[in-house]
Amino acid sequence: MKLRLILGDQLSPTLSSLADVDANDDIILMCEVREEATYVKHHKKKIAFVFSAMRHFASTLSEQGLKVTYVKYDDPQNAGSLLGEVKRALALHDVAEVIVTSPGEFRLQEDMSCWAVKLGLPVTIREDDRFLCSAEEFAAWAKGRKQLRMEYFYREMRRKYSILMNHGEPVGGQWNYDAENRKPPASGLDIPDTFRAKPDAITNDVMELVATHFPDHFGDLSPFHYAVTRDQALVALNQFIEKRLTHFGDYQDAMIQYEPWMYHSHIALYLNCGLLTPLECIERAENAYHKGLAPLNAVEGFIRQILGWREYVRGIYWLKMPEYKSENFLSAQRALPDFYWTADTQMNCLRQCVSETKQNAYAHHIQRLMVLGNFALLAGIDPDAVNDWYMLVYADAYEWVELPNVSGMVLFADGGQLASKPYAASGAYINKMSNYCGGCKYKVSAKNGPTACPFNYLYWDFIARNEGKLRGNPRMGFMYKTLDRMGEEKREAIKDDTRRFFNALEQNEKV
Incomplete structure (x- = not known):
């Protein structure tokens, strides 16, 4: 008998750890554990999404005739950790081998x-x-290169x-159509809504669990x-593909106020937990x-995000860890302002982006990079x-995708290993x-002074x-x-304004 452990971001029927599963003998273990839900205090909606997706996936496996042991978060016997739950399963079954697909975090x-030793x-x-x-393939591509630029990897x-x-x-004679993908918001855009599923009984149970056990976690659970x-x-x-890819x-x-979804795909959470596979999206x-049905600049831009950027940042992560996590090239040390949690700021761009993040556990990449991230970069906020x-x-x-994007792209904390320059911008952008x-x-037209x-x-x-x-x-x-x-x-006016602003931040004044 083999015990096959499936993690919360491995909800794929083609998972390598399931490739040769014996339905008559093997046991599949899935568990919701405190250690993974709280090593950072994840957004309520993120926990609800992952737990519900896990429960639905376990149900699908069971319907296929596989033996699934599923441990819910509020199970009185829950050991609270993956290793603890594996040990508990081993005590109940005569297991010869544990099989797991490589996790996404170092x-x-x-x-x-x-x-194995434990x-x-x-x-x-x-x-x-x-x-x-693969990580090995990326390392082979990176070997001997002075600069690891995504564009060449993407090609x-x-x-x-x-x-x-x-x-x-x-196709079209160019590798990259990014220059065509920078239009400012036009008036009168008819933006289709994002996909909306109605919560079923499983999801409602999970939402009740999250409300009970994670009340002090950030974010809105409903809708x-x-x-x-x-x-x-x-x-x-x-x-x-049908309604938003064209634009x-x-x-x-x-970015448009009160339009959090724009024309983006909103599928990264499905890709990163395994409900979708990258090649089928591409x-x-x-x-x-x-x-x-869609123009080349839109299709190429979407494909580049998955085939280029997503694979590239994962390659950087496994190539550079664990040292990458402690990088702080610009010696940034300032504390994260409270308004990143409360949205209580007079800077409307930050208020909008934090509010939408709180509501949806989502913001699109320019909100993350050029508003939320840009402020963190300019203010010198501690990368950790x-x-x-x-x-x-x-x-x-998940750390493999979050850490390179934030430390490398947002904060330039890696000193240029990922991005060729800091993505710093003034209010004009x-x-x-x-x-x-x-x-x-x-x-935004005023360069200095209180206003x-x-x-x-x-x-x-x-x-x-x-x-x-x-x-x-x-x-x-x-x-x-x-x-x-x-x-x-x-220069003195810049120093004075900056000093005044940071003093206000440190005094917890509304800025």
């Missing part, structure tokens, strides 16, 4: 590597082959899987409308292009605090790509404060030439 991989029997950790590039993946290719060349089965996730994918490219960087988008926040608040967050500034107390948009002076303070580490960056040359041309009076 801490779990390290822990599981010691299980348990006194073989523990086989199989490769997670749901990804399109290799396009060739490997023959995606949007024509006789060895990219809950996420897919929790593979069939529902496929409907959500098809809805995106996804044009407006993927745009192929459905590619087919939409070939059928004339920022990483914990992103890990906690988003339903699609937010004003261009959103309608947030019109409803703000601060004036000026804080992003404006914080941007230049960031540039000046980090001059010793960033001036040599070839992509930062224009910014430092501009800084060099600033008069002393302007």
Whole structure:
């Protein structure tokens, strides 16, 4: 008899640990444990999503005739940890081997590597082959390269899987159509709603459990409308392809007040827990292009997020861990402001993005990078605090995808291993790509003074404060030439405004 452990982000029928399962003999173990639910205090909606999806997946396996042992969070006998639950199962069954698919987080991989000794029997950790590039393959690609740029990795993946290719060349003659995907929000856009599933009895039970056991966790539990089965996730994918993909490219960087979903796919949480597979999402988008249902810039942009960026950040994670987790190139040490939890700020862009994150356990990538992340970068917030926040608040967050995005892309904490320059911007960028500034107390046109948009002076303070580490960056040359041309009076005004703003933050004043 073999015990096959399935984790909460491994809800795929094609999972490697299930490949040779013996329905007559083997036992599948799934468990909701305190250790995984609380190592950061995950968003209520994230816990509800994962637990409900796990229960539905377990039910599907049972319907297929497999023997499933499922441990609910409130089971009085619940050991509270994965290892504890494995030990409890071993005490009840004559198990010869434990089999598990490799976890997506380094801490779990390290822990599981010691299980064989702790348990006194073989523990086989199989490769997670749901990804399109293995950690070993990525390491081979990275070997000897001075810079690990996603664009070149993405091209290799396009060739490997023959995606949007024509006789060895990219369809349309270009690899990347990102330049066409930066349109500001237009007035009168008719944005289709996101997929909405009605909670069933299983989900309602889970929501009641979350409300009871996680009352002090961040976020709104209701309303809950996420897919929790593979069939529902496929409907959500098809809805995106049919209704939103056409305009996804044009407006993927745009932000509109009270429009949290825009034209994005909202499937990352389904991909990252295993309800969807990357290749099926890619192929459905590619087919939409070939059928004339969506333009190339939209399809290529969507595919690049999955085949390029998603696989790339995972490769970076496994290549650079565990040292990557402690990177702090810019020596950022400021505490995370309270408004990241409360949305109680007069900066409308941040108020909108935090509020929507609280409501949905979701924000799209420009909200995460250029509003929430941009402020954290400019303010010099401690990377550990920022990483914990992103890990906690988003339903699609697992460390393999969250850490490189935050430490590398958002905070430049890795010193440029992932991004070629910090993604720092003043209020002008937010004003261009959103309608947030019109409803703000601060004036985006004002550069200094109490009514000026804080992003404006914080941007230049960031540039000046980090001059010793960033001036040599070839992509930062224009910014430092501009800084060099600033008069002393302007520099002092920036310092004064920044000092006033940070003092207000430290005094817990509303900023």
